[in-house]
Amino acid sequence: RERFLFLKWAQQAYKNMLIVPPGSGIIHQVNCEYLSRVVMEDQTGIVYPDGCVGTDSHTPMVNGVGVIGWGVGGIEAESVMLGQPVTMVLPEVVGFHLTGALRPGVSATDLVLTITQRLRKHGVVAKFVEFFGDGAESLTVTTRMTVANMCPEYGATIGFFPIDEKSLEYLRITGRSEEKVALTEAYMKANGLFGIGDAKGIHYSSTLSLDLTE
Numbered sequence: 166r167e168r169f170l171f172l173k174w175a176q177q178a179y180k181n182m183l184i185v186p187p188g189s190g191i192i193h194q195v196n197c198e199y200l201s202r203v204v205m206e207d208q209t210g211i212v213y214p215d216g217c218v219g220t221d222s223h224t225p226m227v228n229g230v231g232v233i234g235w236g237v238g239g240i241e242a243e244s245v246m247l248g249q250p251v252t253m254v255l256p257e258v259v260g261f262h263l264t265g266a267l268r269p270g271v272s273a274t275d276l277v278l279t280i281t282q283r284l285r286k287h288g289v290v291a292k293f294v295e296f297f298g299d300g301a302e303s304l305t306v307t308t309r310m311t312v313a314n315m316c317p318e319y320g321a322t323i324g325f326f327p328i329d330e331k332s333l334e335y336l337r338i339t340g341r342s343e344e345k346v347a348l349t350e351a352y353m354k355a356n357g358l359f360g361i362g363d364a365k366g367i368h369y370s371s372t373l374s375l376d377l378t379e
Contacts, residue, residue: 172184183200185199185200192221193221193223193224193226193227193314194226196217196219196224196226196227196234197226197227197229197230197310197339198339198340199339199340201215201217201227201230201232201234202215202232202345203215203230203231203232203328203332203336203349204348204349204352204353206348212348212352214232214233214358215232215233216232216233216234217232217233217234217235218234218235218236218237218241218242218245218251219234219235219236219237219242220236220237220238220239220242221236222236222316222317223236223314223316223317224236225313225314225316225321225322225323225324226310226313226314227310227313228309228310228313228316228323228324228325228326229306229307229308229309229310229311229312229313229314229324229326230306230309230310230326230328230332230335230336231325231326231327231328231329231332231353233323233325234323235316235322235323236317237251256291256292256293256322257292257293257370257371258292258293258294258295258369258370259284259287259289259292259293259294259295259321259369259370259371259372259373260294260295260297260364260367260369260371260372260373261280261283261284261294261295261296261297261301261372261373261374261375262297262298262300262364262372262373262374262375263296263297263298263299263300263301263304263374263375263377264298264299264300264374264375264376264377264378265299265300265303265376265377265378265379266299266300266303266377266378267303267304267377267378268377268378271377273307273308273311273312274311276304276308276311276312276377277311277312277315279375280312280315280319280375281315281318281319283373283375284319284320284321284373285319285320287371287373288320289319289320289321290320290321291320291321291322292321292322292370293321293322293323293325294316294319294321294323294324294325295325295326295327295369296309296312296324296325296326296361297327297361297362297363297364297367298361298362298364298374299362300375300376300377301326301361301362302329302331302361302362303377304326305331306331306332306334306335309326312324312326313325313326326361327358327359327360327361328349328353328358328359328361329359329360329361329362333346333349333350336349
């Protein structure tokens with residue numbers, strides 16, 4: 166009881182702090198459906214991309230919504246909460262080109278296991294993976310989240326899906342305001358960050374591909 170009283174006090178005492186009560190769901194699901202902003206706006210009106218570091222290896226699930234995020238150690242996460250930056254070596258970025266669309270009867274689990282096998286063989290430990298192509302565009306946001314959630318299994322730091330129209334629709338159905346969705350779309354398009362189907366002009370450290378119809 167004392168712990169919950171303390172957390173309730175903290176939420177009222179500090180700005181920009183949200184406490185999710187017990188029984189609300191798995192924390193990574195709550196992060197995707199409720200906590201993540203995709204784009205942030207500070208009190209002065211400056212807008213910038215959302216980011217997330219968490220104390221769990223499955224934090225990258227939020228990559229499926231279009232948010233860069235990954236798991237770190239507890240001390241590192243606490244330092245971020247106090248306003249300190251995260252330091253890291255600039256990672257290699259692997260582009261994963263998905264083409265086609267999943268056949269009827271093929272589940273997200275089937276896809277994840279295949280992608281995991283390919284990425285393990287390619288070698289992506291401590292690397293960023295970005296999915297693109299018409300195949301990635303065809304996937305539902307929940308399937309993208311499932312793929313991203315498996316980062317610990319294939320060893321990457323993140324498994325990122327850029328934001329697109331399906332991402333915006335996901336924000337709508339999970340209760341984000343139309344004003345928020347419009348801001349997200351405008352910011353991402355203005356900065357060349359919108360769209361998942363085309364990697365024109367992007368230079369990856371390495372690439373691999375998968376035809377979803379196979």
